[in-house]
Amino acid sequence: MTQYLPPNLLALFAPRDPVPFLPPLAKLPHEKVHRQPYSGIAVYVHLFEDPKDAPPPTRAETKEERMERKRREKIEKRAQEIEEELKLWDAHTDTNVQGDAFKTLFVARINYDTSESKLRREFEVYGPIRRITMIYNKVSGKPRGYAFIEYEHERDMHSAYKHADGKKIDGKRVLVDVERARTVKGWRPRRLG
Structure with a gap:
């Protein structure tokens, strides 16, 4: 296609002059003459360490x-x-624990936005509540997502244990259990295995 271009454009595609040849400054590796022939290492073998004396790898x-x-x-x-x-x-000597263990209900998987008053409204259906203890992070002050509810009577706690498990509070299903730390012998918290 370039042969149809006008001469002024063909001049743009013309090849340049060849690079001028200059003789090399030093001989190429294959042209060099080696004055000293290659020799083996046999003369140095006696200087090597004996393999028997070497420590095991x-x-x-x-x-x-x-x-x-x-x-x-x-x-x-x-x-x-x-x-x-x-x-x-030792759960029995813990200073933060209050009340009767057999009247206390453990509520887990609580929504972090749920307040104590909301928990009280939801769980007062089963009987009169003496105390609600929501657990908070000591450093940040944010709720940990679980609480302990102490009832006035043990039968109310049993009623809540049977009927409140899986109940939806603020969009999350809560898990309900009895307080195991002081009631079940040999029970350990999850952080201790």
């Missing part, structure tokens, strides 16, 4: 082995921490 730890070792150490460390915390934990 140390086996390096692979990535998988290192990950497995770290995981095992982490599990052992956590087990030791749990053991120490378990020695210190």
